[in-house]
Amino acid sequence: MKKILTIVFCLLLVACGKQKGDSALQTFVNTKLVKQKGTLRLSDFKEVKWDKLYVLGPYTNEKMYDARLATNKKAIIDSGVLTDDGVCYLMFFDGNNLVTSAVFERRFVDFSYLTRFSHNMKIEPYDKDKAIFPFEKRNKLQYVIFQL
Numbered sequence: 001m002k003k004i005l006t007i008v009f010c011l012l013l014v015a016c017g018k019q020k021g022d023s024a025l026q027t028f029v030n031t032k033l034v035k036q037k038g039t040l041r042l043s044d045f046k047e048v049k050w051d052k053l054y055v056l057g058p059y060t061n062e063k064m065y066d067a068r069l070a071t072n073k074k075a076i077i078d079s080g081v082l083t084d085d086g087v088c089y090l091m092f093f094d095g096n097n098l099v100t101s102a103v104f105e106r107r108f109v110d111f112s113y114l115t116r117f118s119h120n121m122k123i124e125p126y127d128k129d130k131a132i133f134p135f136e137k138r139n140k141l142q143y144v145i146f147q148l
Contacts (some may be wrong), residue, residue, distance in 0.1 A: 022047070022100040025090070029102075029109060033135060033143045040145055042090075042131035048099040050092040052125040057112035058085035066122045072098050079103050088112050093125070110144045 024047045032040055042053060054069060060081050062073070069076065072091065075098060076082065079089040088111040091101045104111055114133060118124045135145045 022102045025092075025100055025102040026104070029104070033109065033137075038134055038136070040133050040135050042133070043128050045092070048092065048094070050094050050099050051128050052093040053128070053131045054091040054093070054123060054125045055111050055114040055116075056081045056089040056091065056123065057115035058088070058106075060089075060115070060123070064117070064121060064123045066118075066124075068093060068096055068125070069123060071096065075101060088115075108141055108143070110142065113144065113146050116147070 025045065028045050028047070029040070029042075032044075052068070056069075056076065056079070058081070060076070062070075065073070065076075069091075075091070076089065079087070079101070080103060081087055081089040086106050087103050088106060088109075089101065089103050090111060092099050106112060114126075116124050116126075132148070133145045134148060135143050138144050
């Protein structure tokens, strides 16, 4: 029964959402949220080699980009996160190379609480070993991810 619910949830998220990007990443996140109890370990995502994770939430703008994000401006624009407050954009880097990314619709999976800033208001990445986040299920369809 749990397996069927996981499949239905993943299909619902993909069918109804504006999800763009790596389907392996989206499936990983959706499956882990359904199967795990309270902790999302993005550090366990092993489809690509990566060492940094950026979470871009609503109201992101170019002034918030560090050098790594600035070189990926087109991908950020294409994600829709600059103009749509209903999405979050996850970007995984290996060194300075963007290796995978995905857009998540906040009404299903809300990563907006994870966007963090440096003292000069630039978006800061998470190291891979620190990409472990508590989450809660808000209603039948929405999961909210938090910082530790």
